[in-house]
Amino acid sequence: MNRPLFSNLANSTIRRFALGTFLSAAVLAGGGAAYAANGAGGTQTAPAPRQDKDAHREQHRKDPARLIKRLDKNGDGKLAVSELPEKAQKRLAGADTNKDGALSAEELKAHAEQHAKARAAKQKERFARSDKNGDGFLTRDEVGDKRWERVKAADANRDNKLTADELRAARLARKQPAAR
Structure with a gap:
């Protein structure tokens, strides 16, 4: 009986690896061509990313x-x-x-x-509307499963309750530029 050398899963993994390697090489080759076209390190510099x-x-x-x-x-x-x-x-x-x-x-x-004050007031009002029992926390029961899946990452202390401060901190963290 002829058995394949690799399973279908292994074959797809190998194909993805080969494709990724090929694409990486193509990007590097294109970068080298751009470097050469730019005067091979002359006084011109690439524009800073926005x-x-x-x-x-x-x-x-x-x-x-x-x-x-x-x-x-x-x-x-x-x-x-x-x-x-x-x-x-x-x-x-x-x-x-x-x-x-x-x-x-x-x-x-x-x-x-x-x-900024108006936006903060709206966010506070939205939080209060969602906090159905008025305890200062949002839980899965109050916001529903779908919304909870989106916001649970803000639960910094992992107590399955979200405070307004946790939501605010998560929102600010998303707005910070990534460290380079």
């Missing part, structure tokens, strides 16, 4: 002057609402509290703080 979107927003929230400098198209040192991209015009139109048509760093910072 930071994660949340980290990028966080930088501008902390330093609105950088945002103003980046988006100031006419170079007058002021950020007119009309200089903003269309989506940002809608989102930041209310930030111009003195109605002069330009956004100052102080106005942007105040707007960001107001937005």
Whole structure:
């Protein structure tokens, strides 16, 4: 009787390994070609990878002057609402509290703080709605199996109860850029 040398599982594992090795070699070869085309280590450098979107927003929230400098198209040192991209015009139109048509760093910072407070209040309200027995914890019974599977990773002390602080810490951890 002819028996195969490897089982089907082993065959698929070997095929995946071979394919992965081939793809890795192809990527490395492509990188070498790009390196050679770039002058083999001359003065040109590859552009830095763009930071994660949340980290990028966080930088501008902390330093609105950088945002103003980046988006100031006419170079007058002021950020007119009309200089903003269309989506940002809608989102930041209310930030111009003195109605002069330009956004100052102080106005942007105040707007960001107001937005953060509103978001925190919504999250607190959502938590309270989900906490059906009002004990300050969310459990599988209160949120249901499907939602529990999504949020149980935030249970830092593994007591099968989630506090608002645990959820907040998990949310902040997801927004932090990965260590490189």
